[in-house]
Amino acid sequence: MKVLVPVKRVIDYNVKIRVKPDGSGVETQNVKMSMNPFDEISIEEAVRMKEKGVAEEVIAVSMGPQQCQETLRTALAMGADRGIHVKTDDVLEPLAVAKMLKAIAEKEQPQMIIVGKQAIDDDCNQTGQMTAALLGWSQATFASVIELGEGTAKVTREIDGGLETVDIKLPAVVTSDLRLNEPRYASLPNIMKAKKKPIEEMDPASLGVDTTPRVKTLKVSEPPKRQGGVKVESVQELVSKLVNEAKVI
């Protein structure tokens, strides 16, 4: 079977995010970008399926500006077989991404799409669910274990207070959670091999999707600066502050 994995180019998790002075968004110029960590986990899972012989082909998809090809190359270096780049400089919302994933899925006919449960930039946690709904496929979100059967999959989900195991029919959309696996390192020989793997370029129009945003960002602002704490001398003083100042007891 084929496995499709969308990979998003996001600001690296180590970077301290800065808000643009005009409040229109966050600064992305001259900022280190990397693959969304949940998408790395998705690629790892798909590549492991291939190594176990249960998947034949792993296709990585990225949507966005030219530099998304770097993110795709990382996915290819980790073991994906080929890439698809939907090139656009427009802002993409989850619904537009889901519509484009649907169009690509209809063409490529994968049995599974493994989507990161959320991207660490906008934290939407919507794309996987929307894609499944638009395709009319099964969905299993926040996966920590995926076991493939014959035309089915058993997925362990991390939910509040425990684990839930669901059986789903393929084709399906699965979203990956942090504990699904530990992604491998891209080695130098694999980075070199990845250069020879094909990346197909397309644009939203060729997929018949209108990406015009439906949400308008009014203002982006920094969270309020944390105020310094105070040291109390005694338990009595602490209790009195909790009662009279913080009014929490």
Next chain:
Amino acid sequence: MAARHPIYDADSETIREQIRRFCAREIEPHAEAWEEEGIFPRELYAKAGAAGILGLGFPEEYGGAGGGITYYCLVREELARTGFAGVRVGLMGLGIALPPILKLGSEEMKRRIAPEVLSGEKISALAISEPEGGSDVANLRTTARREGDEYIVNGEKTFISSGVRADYMTVAVRTGGPGMAGISLLVVEGDRPGISRTNLKKSGWWTSDTGHIHFDDVRVPASNLLGEENGGFKGIMNNFNLERLGIAASLIGSSRCCYEEAVRYAHERRTFGKLLAEHQVVRHKLVDMATGIQAMEGMLDNLVWRVTGGETCIAEIAMLKSFCGATHERIASEAVQIFGGAGIIRGHKVERIFRESKILSIGGGSSEVMKDLASRHLGWSA
């Protein structure tokens, strides 16, 4: 973001990033405990092998990851940047033990030994120094006497990094008469009868074992000889050159660790009502540290470029090594000074780096030996 020198490109920076990820995940969280307990988890070899880190700078056909000298130095710099030199040395002994095997060994030996060392299954060490002398290779005393299809090795080696746990030792032995024309390189497996090894207690690098090794009538197949009999001296000298580039890279990484720790601390610690970093005297110290790092990087990158282009650069590499040793000593010392009392408390990286900062002004050729070597290769003589 532009790389610091044209020898680096997008691929090298991706690999740098991968090594940093490896360090953050596999080394940083545990190394303080390993260091204090003086243990090295053997599985780290396999992890580093699987991640393609051990093989950087070694040819792919023998299980390496490719990449040449640029990558050989890059991986050492990044491992050193964690501040845990003991882990780096414990892990990367193959960097000096394996090149002679790949340069001089038989095809059979290369195919047998290199892949299992580069995958992290087996550990290799280079054994040159003896109680009577290290850099004075021409006068070494350990002998290998040919008897039929075997060599019989007698003598002792000391200060051998990973010498206690090594599965393979690349050993310098005397097979002929006195002087440099009687020296050979021989691979000796660690489990051969007649070998006894002791771990030496050191002032630092506690994660890495440092062995004193006795060879008492150790029988080794003659096919373990690297290159020509009595022709080992040149191979040892060439290998020293590579080792010294790697040491310079490590000293740069370690210096950067000191600098970053000092910058961080100077922005946390307040004295006399302001941050350390707001005191001009401290800012100047930090700039001096950064200047030293910039100078070392410039020298190293330029020499990596020249050596990659086919030059030998004996004097230049010797000068690089002694310069980096001294600069790193100064940077480590200044980092401790900025930390003040905290800098001599165990658990701070700068405390350990300072304590260990003498090691690489001695190991791999002392600064004095380096300058002497340079003086003999600079085109004038006295």
